[in-house]
Amino acid sequence: DKVTLQLKWVAQAQFAGYFVAKDKGFYEEAGLDVEIKPGGPDIAPEQVIAGGGADVIVDWMGGALAAREKGVGLVNIAQPYKKAGMELVCPADGPIKTEADFKGHTLGVWFYGNEYPFFAWMNKLGLSTEGGADGVTVLKQSFDVQPLIQKQADCISVMTYNEYWQLIDAGYKPEDLIVFNYSEMGNDLLEDGLYAMEDKLKDPAFAETMVKFVKASMKGWEYAIANPDEAAGIVMDNGGQDENHQKRMMGEVAKLIGEPDAKLIPEAYERTAKALLDQKIITKQPEGAWTSEITDKM
Amino acid sequence: MQVGRFVHDRLLPIGTILLVIVLAWYVAAYAMNAPFQRDTDRRAGVTPTSSEFLVKTMSQPKPTMPAPHQVVENLWKNTLTVKPWSKRSLVYHAWITLSATLSGFAMGTALGVLIAIGIVHIPALDRSFLPWIIASQTIPILAIAPMIIVLLSAIGITGLLPKALISTYLSFFPVAVGMVKGLRSPDVLHLDLMRTYSANKVQTLWKLRIPASVPFFFTSMKVAIAASLIGAIVGELPTGAVAGIGSKLLAGSYYSQTIDIFAALIAGSIVAILLVTLVDLAGRFVNARMGARQP
Amino acid sequence: MNPVISAQNLDLTFTTNDGPVHALSDITLDIDKGEFVSLIGPSGCGKTTLLRVIADLEQPTGGSISVNGMTPEQARIHRAYGYVFQQAALFPWRTIADNIALPLEVMGIAAAERATRVRDNMALVDLMGFENKFPWQLSGGMQQRASIARALSVQPDMLLMDEPFGALDEIVRDHLNSQLLKLWAKTQKTVVFVTHSIPEAVYLSTRIVVMSPRPGRIHSIIDCNLGADRPLDIRETPEFLAIAHQVREGLREGHSYEG
Amino acid sequence: MNPVISAQNLDLTFTTNDGPVHALSDITLDIDKGEFVSLIGPSGCGKTTLLRVIADLEQPTGGSISVNGMTPEQARIHRAYGYVFQQAALFPWRTIADNIALPLEVMGIAAAERATRVRDNMALVDLMGFENKFPWQLSGGMQQRASIARALSVQPDMLLMDEPFGALDEIVRDHLNSQLLKLWAKTQKTVVFVTHSIPEAVYLSTRIVVMSPRPGRIHSIIDCNLGADRPLDIRETPEFLAIAHQVREGLREGHSYEG
Amino acid sequence: MSAIRPNWQALAALVATLYALTALPFTATMGPALSLAVAALLAAGAILSMLRAARPIETTILAIASFGAAAMLLAGLTGAFGTANAGYFASLAAAWLLGWRLVTVLSGDGSHGDKGSSLVAIAVPALFGIWVLILWECIVRGAGVPFVLLPPPSAIGLRIAGSLPILAADFRQTVLKAVLFGYVVGSLAGFLVAILADRFRFLANGLLPIGNMVSALPMIGIAPIMVIWFGFDWQSKAAVVVVMTFFPMLVNTLAGLAASGDMERDLMRTYGAGHWQVLVKLRLQAAMPFIFNALKINSTLALIGAIVAEFFGTPIVGMGFRISTEVGRMNLDMVWAEIALAAIVGSLFYGGLALLERAVTFWHPSYRR
Numbered sequence A: 001d002k003v004t005l006q007l008k009w010v011a012q013a014q015f016a017g018y019f020v021a022k023d024k025g026f027y028e029e030a031g032l033d034v035e036i037k038p039g040g041p042d043i044a045p046e047q048v049i050a051g052g053g054a055d056v057i058v059d060w061m062g063g064a065l066a067a068r069e070k071g072v073g074l075v076n077i078a079q080p081y082k083k084a085g086m087e088l089v090c091p092a093d094g095p096i097k098t099e100a101d102f103k104g105h106t107l108g109v110w111f112y113g114n115e116y117p118f119f120a121w122m123n124k125l126g127l128s129t130e131g132g133a134d135g136v137t138v139l140k141q142s143f144d145v146q147p148l149i150q151k152q153a154d155c156i157s158v159m160t161y162n163e164y165w166q167l168i169d170a171g172y173k174p175e176d177l178i179v180f181n182y183s184e185m186g187n188d189l190l191e192d193g194l195y196a197m198e199d200k201l202k203d204p205a206f207a208e209t210m211v212k213f214v215k216a217s218m219k220g221w222e223y224a225i226a227n228p229d230e231a232a233g234i235v236m237d238n239g240g241q242d243e244n245h246q247k248r249m250m251g252e253v254a255k256l257i258g259e260p261d262a263k264l265i266p267e268a269y270e271r272t273a274k275a276l277l278d279q280k281i282i283t284k285q286p287e288g289a290w291t292s293e294i295t296d297k298m
Numbered sequence B: 001m002q003v004g005r006f007v008h009d010r011l012l013p014i015g016t017i018l019l020v021i022v023l024a025w026y027v028a029a030y031a032m033n034a035p036f037q038r039d040t041d042r043r044a045g046v047t048p049t050s051s052e053f054l055v056k057t058m059s060q061p062k063p064t065m066p067a068p069h070q071v072v073e074n075l076w077k078n079t080l081t082v083k084p085w086s087k088r089s090l091v092y093h094a095w096i097t098l099s100a101t102l103s104g105f106a107m108g109t110a111l112g113v114l115i116a117i118g119i120v121h122i123p124a125l126d127r128s129f130l131p132w133i134i135a136s137q138t139i140p141i142l143a144i145a146p147m148i149i150v151l152l153s154a155i156g157i158t159g160l161l162p163k164a165l166i167s168t169y170l171s172f173f174p175v176a177v178g179m180v181k182g183l184r185s186p187d188v189l190h191l192d193l194m195r196t197y198s199a200n201k202v203q204t205l206w207k208l209r210i211p212a213s214v215p216f217f218f219t220s221m222k223v224a225i226a227a228s229l230i231g232a233i234v235g236e237l238p239t240g241a242v243a244g245i246g247s248k249l250l251a252g253s254y255y256s257q258t259i260d261i262f263a264a265l266i267a268g269s270i271v272a273i274l275l276v277t278l279v280d281l282a283g284r285f286v287n288a289r290m291g292a293r294q295p
Numbered sequence C, D: 001m002n003p004v005i006s007a008q009n010l011d012l013t014f015t016t017n018d019g020p021v022h023a024l025s026d027i028t029l030d031i032d033k034g035e036f037v038s039l040i041g042p043s044g045c046g047k048t049t050l051l052r053v054i055a056d057l058e059q060p061t062g063g064s065i066s067v068n069g070m071t072p073e074q075a076r077i078h079r080a081y082g083y084v085f086q087q088a089a090l091f092p093w094r095t096i097a098d099n100i101a102l103p104l105e106v107m108g109i110a111a112a113e114r115a116t117r118v119r120d121n122m123a124l125v126d127l128m129g130f131e132n133k134f135p136w137q138l139s140g141g142m143q144q145r146a147s148i149a150r151a152l153s154v155q156p157d158m159l160l161m162d163e164p165f166g167a168l169d170e171i172v173r174d175h176l177n178s179q180l181l182k183l184w185a186k187t188q189k190t191v192v193f194v195t196h197s198i199p200e201a202v203y204l205s206t207r208i209v210v211m212s213p214r215p216g217r218i219h220s221i222i223d224c225n226l227g228a229d230r231p232l233d234i235r236e237t238p239e240f241l242a243i244a245h246q247v248r249e250g251l252r253e254g255h256s257y258e259g
Numbered sequence E: 001m002s003a004i005r006p007n008w009q010a011l012a013a014l015v016a017t018l019y020a021l022t023a024l025p026f027t028a029t030m031g032p033a034l035s036l037a038v039a040a041l042l043a044a045g046a047i048l049s050m051l052r053a054a055r056p057i058e059t060t061i062l063a064i065a066s067f068g069a070a071a072m073l074l075a076g077l078t079g080a081f082g083t084a085n086a087g088y089f090a091s092l093a094a095a096w097l098l099g100w101r102l103v104t105v106l107s108g109d110g111s112h113g114d115k116g117s118s119l120v121a122i123a124v125p126a127l128f129g130i131w132v133l134i135l136w137e138c139i140v141r142g143a144g145v146p147f148v149l150l151p152p153p154s155a156i157g158l159r160i161a162g163s164l165p166i167l168a169a170d171f172r173q174t175v176l177k178a179v180l181f182g183y184v185v186g187s188l189a190g191f192l193v194a195i196l197a198d199r200f201r202f203l204a205n206g207l208l209p210i211g212n213m214v215s216a217l218p219m220i221g222i223a224p225i226m227v228i229w230f231g232f233d234w235q236s237k238a239a240v241v242v243v244m245t246f247f248p249m250l251v252n253t254l255a256g257l258a259a260s261g262d263m264e265r266d267l268m269r270t271y272g273a274g275h276w277q278v279l280v281k282l283r284l285q286a287a288m289p290f291i292f293n294a295l296k297i298n299s300t301l302a303l304i305g306a307i308v309a310e311f312f313g314t315p316i317v318g319m320g321f322r323i324s325t326e327v328g329r330m331n332l333d334m335v336w337a338e339i340a341l342a343a344i345v346g347s348l349f350y351g352g353l354a355l356l357e358r359a360v361t362f363w364h365p366s367y368r369r
């Protein structure tokens, strides 16, 4: 069977499991012919799947639920990432040491569906995001760490497995940085999950294919976690950049995945949905936005 | 004589200006890289001498502003030391972009000329269509490029064509605007002459309007080719940065590899200048064929 | 016989940024087939405008006109005439030979025939050897001759000529005058001819229309049938000089000041 | 007295796409201050080219030339002359009055003075009432007159005129001829004048240069001092006719064919 | 002279209507009666419009038939998302064809006499636009295109009405700050460099190739760099606009400066006019049509440039910011609201330039016909 997977981002170790599964023939063993489409900052996987360009996508829960409300019947069928990798980092010699110092400062945030955890957090802290002395000024951050190096922002968003290491490469030592990790603060929203269309899932044949797909993918993840260097090499072969960086990323990603069983933890889902509701990113409690049917059959 | 003129008219001025630019560039590189270097040194607890410091600002791995020699080195490495068709070669990426640019440019020019011809001849088009063409151009292409690519790939069109279409979209407009003016630029007397022959519209177009619009045509094409290049690069972004100058830019910016960005930019501009020069040469050739007075 | 050109009470007013210009007023004129009519009159009196109305390049604001029994527009579409403009109006991107071939191309005449006609007419106006030059490489008079050759190459039944020989020296002019006369006698063309030269008008025409300005109108129409065969030295005969004198008087009367 | 214009063995060859054109050959000519010299010759014989060489619009390929004792370039930069082109060359975006004011603006003449000069010269060429028209709203002859007014408004010591009266009717031409003669007599200008009209040349000039073509060279130079005061009817006197005959003969000899 | 004056639009409309009759009813909620009414109206309009009637009557018939049918077709979509059948689209095409005929009749055949009426000059493009919207609405809703791919214009209109303050703030940030500044500076710089390059051959030979190169730089590449250099606020966007608008102006001005005639240049030479005098009095005037071309092209380029530049680092206001983030949130109606704003601003800008051009280059042959 043919399956098209749309990634959320460019080819990098963040998606190593899928590349490994393909490269190592796990998909083929399961009788699947999988095409992996890399993403990028201008690609909304939700749009791709709505337009019929993909069968299954890697997406964050925030984006998926927002799209669901707009009529794209996305359903979470598996959640390989147990923890969120996003954090906010500030230079230790800067003005911000704790949450209490945010007032009146500029914070770099990613948008394009990645801004929800930040706004949920600020909401919790009771800080306005409209700037001014009592709030924070939000800078729409490009997908790199320049705003911090250029001192355009006092803190910026990074992923543990990616931009954080760019800062380290740029000469910051871990002790030079103050880190606010969304998972540790309990503010995390579910990241890279696998989503498919509701109406297609009603077709048992498709559901069956998805079971095979998720199973083979998790086998890929398992292999990648066990052989990080080889996995990084496979990513490089598929268009990744900077091999050392990919190796490090593989290591960090392994921490977020933990046990590769792909099962969604309902509490994490509830927390995500509530945060989105609180910020009015979605207006009503989502129904049927996830299913354990696929993972149960594995 | 020929060589001497070439040196005097081309090499010398270009060389001088390049030299000035390179010097300014070094100064800028120093100025922009210095603050970060100071921070790094402070964190590392070292106090370099000023000459050491200068060298450091010129050799950061991810500088704010890469120094010219870093870019040249990168260019060298990525063009001459790898096989031109390997994925690491800028030549390969430049070729990908160039092919999309050229096909987009060809389609855009053809479309622009057709639209201009329509507007000049059909009053209904002039009145109803032109305002909407203008409006269409104000739609930020980057916003809808992903949608276009998604839609096209949904109906099975992938590869060169979607990129070329975005190029077309950006490049037809300068041509259309310029050609509307150009096709309307013939002398009133010459139009009268064609009237006395009761020449039909096609003949007037072919024998009078098009030759008279030649200066506008080539000028518009130069602008259009630059626009096509932008279109091709924009079109490369939503395809997941697989190949092309656009993908190199994108990949470079994910990892703050400023040197890569600059190298890709320079590769892009070399492609651009090549294309603009080609159009310019074609313009000169046609002009000479049309008996223009030699300066 | 029906007149080839028949104008009744023609009126033409240009609207310009600072008020209307009354260029033609109450022009009534019939021209028969085979006639050679010269228009003569002070600068700015409307000769060109009248010619342009006949050629359907300008719309009259009053009165009516027919050409070959049709409207000027139909006549133009039927390619009833050849027009020589006051300016040469050559296309700068075409060589002289190509410029002369232009109307033939438009009319779809075969290449071989085109080449013959171009050659013949270039010879007629003495431009051999300049086939491959571009217009700006020619002197003013040569450009004018090229434009004459272009109009003649069409071989129309009717010729509208606006000061075709203005920029030519006496010798060439005499030569072309007699060539034109020969052509006219041979082919029975109708010619409407604008000139400033009284001798030229008298020498060539069957009738001379003297116009006067502001607004442009017909001052008088002078018959001048000097017979079909006119050697150049007819210009010294008393009849000739008498007609010339008559034209000069008419011209002078129409003028606002005395020379 | 030093000649104002002094040409020695001038030679000019144009290189064109299909071979060189020998436009001027071995031209030697001195013109003194206050002279009125006419150039006459067949179409394409190099009159315009010679005038352009004097005006530093064309570089001779051989020989030497001085104007006012300087090179033509220096003379041009010193604004030694006014030039009337064979074509009117009016700027389409300027009204007639503004077109005439153009050289005055370039020379930095004050607005009030400019206005007077524009008015006077427009009156001279009988264009009053057309101040605010644009060039394309004028007849061919009116455009030519505007370009004459433009050159005269500069009040140069030297006038180079290329067939200035070609598109004008006899009456206006006579009028402008006598005006030009008056101006010349009053201000002692040096005039180099291209014309195709033999009577005009004889009437106006102190010397007539007859040129012949291919390559353009001087055929003969004919003195014609008819005295300072020349009423228009001097043109019927025998001396006048004798000179005219001489010029005509020269012209005919230079011609490649007989009219 | 027969009483019927056929034209292809009406004939095609008739054919389409006949086809539609084979597929009644058109949508899930559109009863056969209403569907039949639409077809009848279209057929009547097509036939009546072909009678040799006076122009006002013909336009009235066409307007009633095409817009009446369109209104009914739109009404037939309520609660029928994605259920339209081939008959529906055939009648839609028929209505549109009659609308096209209306535009053709209104704009006349270009002959003398029917120029001028400013009402027609506005009505014709407006009609065209209205039809674009009607087709868009009907196709999107009738065929059930997912909202996240393309929202219908009605939703976009609602969103515009509901988000005026946001749109105003974005307009201020993007247009009034970045675009205006960048447009003026970029065009001016291109113009001045062209003037200088024209004056100094050395500069022309040296600077032009490099100028071409810099200006043909893909803006995607320069936008992040500009953010690094000029900060994330509007200044960096203006810088992108400067770079983008520079080249068209440079190229066009240079071409324009070469456009004046040889005779006119010779004339200025005889006056011993200096370089600058020739420039101001002759060559710049002759260059104006080219310069206006550049200004027109730049007016749209500047807008695109500023918006795209905001896809990179920016404060959280601005049209480009809104577009990129709302795409991420699947609020496609907001995206299109911003696009509509950009289109309106760009068209007004362009229209103003066209008027100015007509005033400045009134002498150009293109306006004398």
Ligand SMILES: Nc1ncnc2c1ncn2[C@@H]1O[C@H](COP(=O)(O)OP(=O)(O)OP(=O)(O)O)[C@@H](O)[C@H]1O
Pocket (backbone or CB within 6 Å): C014, C015, C016, C021, C022, C023, C041, C042, C043, C044, C045, C046, C047, C048, C049, C050, C086, C216, D136, D137, D138, D139, D140, D141, D142, D167
């Ligand atoms: N397009 C125009 N717009 C306004 N006025 C015009 C236009 N064309 C001609 N005129 C005016 O009409 C009048 C007659 O012009 P026309 O060209 O017919 O004169 P003409 O008799 O041919 O003169 P000439 O012998 O100088 O060529 C003039 O006063 C002129 O200013």
Ligand SMILES: Nc1ncnc2c1ncn2[C@@H]1O[C@H](COP(=O)(O)OP(=O)(O)OP(=O)(O)O)[C@@H](O)[C@H]1O
Pocket (backbone or CB within 6 Å): C136, C137, C138, C139, C140, C141, C142, C167, D014, D015, D016, D021, D022, D023, D041, D042, D043, D044, D045, D046, D047, D048, D049, D050, D086, D216
């Ligand atoms: N720019 C040029 N390039 C090539 N040949 C030229 C150029 N200008 C003039 N000629 C040639 O030089 C010769 C003389 O031209 P010129 O214009 O001086 O003639 P003229 O005596 O003024 O003729 P006319 O009385 O017809 O105006 C002609 O044969 C012409 O073809």
Ligand SMILES: [Mg+2]
Pocket (backbone or CB within 6 Å): C047, C048, C049, C086, C162, D139, D140, D141
């Ligand atoms: Mg005239």
Ligand SMILES: [Mg+2]
Pocket (backbone or CB within 6 Å): C139, C140, C141, D047, D048, D049, D086, D162
């Ligand atoms: Mg000449």
